[in-house]
Amino acid sequence: MKKIVVFGASSSSKSINKKLSIYAAAQFKGHEIIILDLNDYEMPIYSEDKEIKIGIPNEAHNFYSTLKDSDGIIISFAEHNGSYSVAFKNIFDWVSRIGKIVWWNKPMLLLSTSEGIRGASSVLKIAHQRISYNHSYKIPTFSLPSFSKNFHVINGIVDEDLKKDFVKACDIFKLNLSS
Numbered sequence: 540m541k542k543i544v545v546f547g548a549s550s551s552s553k554s555i556n557k558k559l560s561i562y563a564a565a566q567f568k569g570h571e572i573i574i575l576d577l578n579d580y581e582m583p584i585y586s587e588d589k590e591i592k593i594g595i596p597n598e599a600h601n602f603y604s605t606l607k608d609s610d611g612i613i614i615s616f617a618e619h620n621g622s623y624s625v626a627f628k629n630i631f632d633w634v635s636r637i638g639k640i641v642w643w644n645k646p647m648l649l650l651s652t653s654e655g656i657r658g659a660s661s662v663l664k665i666a667h668q669r670i671s672y673n674h675s676y677k678i679p680t681f682s683l684p685s686f687s688k689n690f691h692v693i694n695g696i697v698d699e700d701l702k703k704d705f706v707k708a709c710d711i712f713k714l715n716l717s718s
C-alpha cells in the first residue's frame with residue numbers, strides 16, 4: 540500500500556480543483572490517501588525580510604515533511620490570472636526555502652480545471668514545466684475544461700474522450716507509483 544498526498548491548489552472552501560483531485564485519488568483503490576487543505580498551511584506572504592525576522596513557519600515544515608513522507612502526489616491547480624493561486628504560490632515559496640527538493644522526486648499527477656473552455660491549462664503548463672525540471676519521473680497531466688458541464692458529483696468525468704485522457708494520465712501515475 541502506497542501513501543498518496545492529494546490537494547487542490549486553491550484555498551476556496553468550494554474548490555472545484557479539490558473535487559477533481561479527490562476524484563482522481565479515488566481511482567487508486569487500496570492505497571492510503573492523505574487529503575490536504577491549503578487553508579491549514581496559511582502563512583504570512585513570503586518575503587526574504589520576513590524569513591530573516593520570523594524564520595520559516597511550522598506550517599511550511601509540516602507541508603514539507605508530509606510530502607517527504609509520501610510515495611506519490613496528486614495536485615489539481617486552480618488558475619488565477621493565468622497562474623498559481625496565491626495560496627499555493629505562498630506555500631511553494633516558503634517550502635522551497637527549507638530545501639531545494641520540494642517534490643522529492645515522487646511520482647506525481649498534475650491536474651487542473653476551471654469553468655472555462657481552457658480548463659486552467661495555462662497554470663497546468665507552468666506547474667508542469669517547473670515541477671518537471673530535474674524530476675526523475677515523466678509527470679502526466681490532465682486538464683478538465685468547463686467543470687460543471689463535464690463533471691458529475693457521482694459519475695465523475697462524463698465526456699468519454701476526456702475520460703479516456705484522464706485514465707491515460709492516471710495509468711502513467713500508477714505505473715510510476717509501482718516502479
Ligand SMILES: Cc1cc2nc3c(=O)[nH]c(=O)nc-3n(C[C@H](O)[C@H](O)[C@H](O)COP(=O)(O)O)c2cc1C
Binds near residue numbers: 547555621
Ligand atoms: C482572482 C481570480 C482570477 C481568476 N483567473 C482565472 C484565469 O486566469 N483563468 C481561468 O480559467 N479562471 C480564472 N478564474 C476563475 C477560476 O478558475 C475559478 O474561480 C475556479 O473555481 C478556481 O478553482 P477552485 O474552485 O479550485 O478555487 C479566476 C478566479 C479568481 C478568483
